[in-house]
Every structure is written in C-alpha cells, then in structure tokens.
Amino acid sequence: MAKPTIALVGGGQIGATIAQLAAQRILGHVVLYDVVEGLPQGKTLDLAEAAPIVNFDLRISGGNDISCIAGADIVVVTAGIARKPGMRRADLIEVNSRIMTSVAAGIKEHAPDAIVIVLSNPLDAMVTLCQRITGFPPQRVIGMAGVLDSARFASFIAWELGVSVRDINAMVLGGHGDAMVPIVRFANVNGIPAMDLLTRKYDGDRAKAQQVMNDLVTRTQNAGGEVVELLKTGSAFYSPAASAVAMVEAVLNDQKRLLPVCALLNGEFGVNGYYVGVPCILGARGIEQIVEFDLTEEEQRMFDHSVDAVKKLVDSL
Known part of the structure; x- marks a missing residue:
C-alpha cells in the first residue's frame, strides 16, 4: 500500500524532531519546508542518510518553496518565532500571524485535502487563523496543546509520587497558556486517584497533599x-x-484515540466559535468527536477564565 505523505512546515528544532520521529516510526514519507535556503534540504539529507542504520525505507526531502508539500495527507505547522526568556506566548502574535497567513494560503493551494495540525504560538490564535484562511472544515484543522500540557502534568505527578510515567493518566484542558486547566480529579495512576496516593505519601494529611498538587498544577x-x-x-x-x-x-493509523486537542467549539462546554483545548476522538477524518463531560464548579470557573483569555487573544487578530 502507498504510504501517506507528512509535510512539515517549519524546519526548526520542532519540525526537524518531528521529521525524525515520524521517519523512525515509519509513519509515512516526509517533506520539510522552510524559507531558510538549504536548511530543510540539509536536515532531510542528514536524516535520510540515517535510514540504513535505523531501518526506515521512506522518501525524505526538503524544499524552500511551499509547493514542495503538494498532495500531502497531513501537514504539521511549526513555523514562527520561538519564545525568549520573559516572553509570553501572546507576545508572538503579531509576527507569527503574518507567517501563518502566508503558510495557510500555501496549504490551501498545495495540500487542499490535508489534515492540518498547528503547533505555532500563540496556539489558540494561530490555529484559528489557519482555519479561517484555509477554509478547511474545522475537524481538519487541529491545534496541538493539550497532549503536551497533559504529558507535562503527568510527568510532574509521576516524579512526585515516584512511579512510572507510563502509569499516569492526566488531562489538561482550556487555552494553551498560563490559564490552562489541569483536571486534578481525573489524574490517576492506573485508576488510583493521584490525590489519594499523595495523601498517603503525606501520612493522611490531605491539606498537605492538596498544596503539593496545587504546586504541580x-x-x-x-x-x-x-x-x-x-x-x-x-x-x-x-x-x-x-x-x-x-x-x-x-x-x-485511524486509532480513534481520545486526546485533549485544540478544537473549534460550537456549543460544547458552553463555548461558541472559538478554538479551545478539549477531549476529542482523533481518527482518519481528523477530529471525529468532541467528548463533553460535566465540570465541577471550580473546574468550570477555571475553564471559563481560560476561555476568556483565548477570546481576548483571538479577538486581537
């Protein structure tokens, strides 16, 4: 069977690492686009020369014209400037908006049937801009945030409890910013609530366990x-x-995984017309279902605060 093509827009640290991981997992042919002359060609040549060692038999190529992504099945956008110390994600909006405007137009022209995953910051605004410019159905334009934020939350819980990160289940919702919402009551170690294990660690002192969890959040x-x-x-x-x-x-691979991703909401969780991080089923059609659940009063307060931050950011576009 023909392998899919994965196009990566942005040849920096994230784009190059995605190329390497995708190739090593043999997910599909990889094409890397970047405006810096020689950068995508050099990185993909280097990666292609590792194929005999790592054992992936794929096409790996790079280019400086966005037309090189033509016909891609999935496009991952990492293009944009990165944060520097003291900067917030929101500080990137002016420069990265200009970059995303150009990139999205190129995706629309050269990969009109692709599913798009956006990583560029500020994430909630950039995925919104990408969807508006491409005009693609919202289920085919997705923001990556919750998977990363949840992994970070899970890591911190595992380190605090002294257990394997593989056994931690954790979920973070809301905008990809300082107001994101880790759902503490769902955090568990193979089904055992993390708060219960923290309380046991601190000899039944629930207040101490709660303070530690607050610090992890x-x-x-x-x-x-x-x-x-x-x-x-x-x-x-x-x-x-x-x-x-x-x-x-x-x-x-049409895995139907339930992952927290940035999706366009139309009434779900009480939000209309904004991209926000929520649990979704990801499969061959992109976002195949947005999974709602009841929030506690405190979770709803935090979620609403996070959504307000997203609205201010997106409205500034």
Whole structure:
C-alpha cells in the first residue's frame, strides 16, 4: 500500500524532531519546508542518510518553496518565532500571524485535502487563523496543546509520587497558556486517584497533599516558560514534537484515540466559535468527536477564565 505523505512546515528544532520521529516510526514519507535556503534540504539529507542504520525505507526531502508539500495527507505547522526568556506566548502574535497567513494560503493551494495540525504560538490564535484562511472544515484543522500540557502534568505527578510515567493518566484542558486547566480529579495512576496516593505519601494529611498538587498544577501551567528560562536561546522542542507525532499517528493509523486537542467549539462546554483545548476522538477524518463531560464548579470557573483569555487573544487578530 502507498504510504501517506507528512509535510512539515517549519524546519526548526520542532519540525526537524518531528521529521525524525515520524521517519523512525515509519509513519509515512516526509517533506520539510522552510524559507531558510538549504536548511530543510540539509536536515532531510542528514536524516535520510540515517535510514540504513535505523531501518526506515521512506522518501525524505526538503524544499524552500511551499509547493514542495503538494498532495500531502497531513501537514504539521511549526513555523514562527520561538519564545525568549520573559516572553509570553501572546507576545508572538503579531509576527507569527503574518507567517501563518502566508503558510495557510500555501496549504490551501498545495495540500487542499490535508489534515492540518498547528503547533505555532500563540496556539489558540494561530490555529484559528489557519482555519479561517484555509477554509478547511474545522475537524481538519487541529491545534496541538493539550497532549503536551497533559504529558507535562503527568510527568510532574509521576516524579512526585515516584512511579512510572507510563502509569499516569492526566488531562489538561482550556487555552494553551498560563490559564490552562489541569483536571486534578481525573489524574490517576492506573485508576488510583493521584490525590489519594499523595495523601498517603503525606501520612493522611490531605491539606498537605492538596498544596503539593496545587504546586504541580502551577508548574504545569508555567512548564513551557520554565524550559525557555533554562534554555535562554529557544523553547521546548522534544516534548512538543513527540506530542505532534502522537496526533499524526492517531490520524494516519485511524486509532480513534481520545486526546485533549485544540478544537473549534460550537456549543460544547458552553463555548461558541472559538478554538479551545478539549477531549476529542482523533481518527482518519481528523477530529471525529468532541467528548463533553460535566465540570465541577471550580473546574468550570477555571475553564471559563481560560476561555476568556483565548477570546481576548483571538479577538486581537
């Protein structure tokens, strides 16, 4: 059977890492587009030369004209400037909006049937802009945020409890910013509530366990900035790339995975006309179902606050 083509728009750290992970998992042929002359060609040549060692038999190519993505089955957009220390995601909106406007027009022209996954920041605004310009059905234009934020939350819980990260289930909803909403009551270790295990760790002191969990929530909300402050010259790329590849794999292999992604809501969770992070079923058609559930009063308050931040950001477009 013919393999699908995965087009990556943006040849920086995230785009190149996605290319490597997608090739190693043999998800499909890979094409990397970037405006910097020689950059996508050099990175994909280097990756292609690793094929005999890693054992992937795929076409790997790069180009400086967006027409190189022609006919792609799935397009992952990472193009845009990255955060620097002291910057918020929202600070990127002016420059990255111009970049996304051009990129989305190119996708519309050269890959009109593709499913698009957007990683560019500020995420909620950029995925909105991409969908508006391409005119693609909303289920085919998806933002990557919740998968990454949930992975960060899960990691922090695992480290605090001293258990394997593989056994943690966690979910983060809302906008991809400081007001994101980790759903604490759903966090568990193979079905055992994380709060129960934290309480046991602190000898039954529920108040102490709650304070520790609050700290984990805050760290999750600021996790991207924590990496930026440490790197000083860039932002996270390994974990965003791995998160994007999980979504690509769910679509290309029609896995029907339930993942928190940025989706256009039309009444779900009380939101109309905005892209917000919520649980969705991802399959061959992109977002195949938005999965609603009842929020507690506190969760609803946090979610509404996060949505308000998204609205202000998107309305500034």
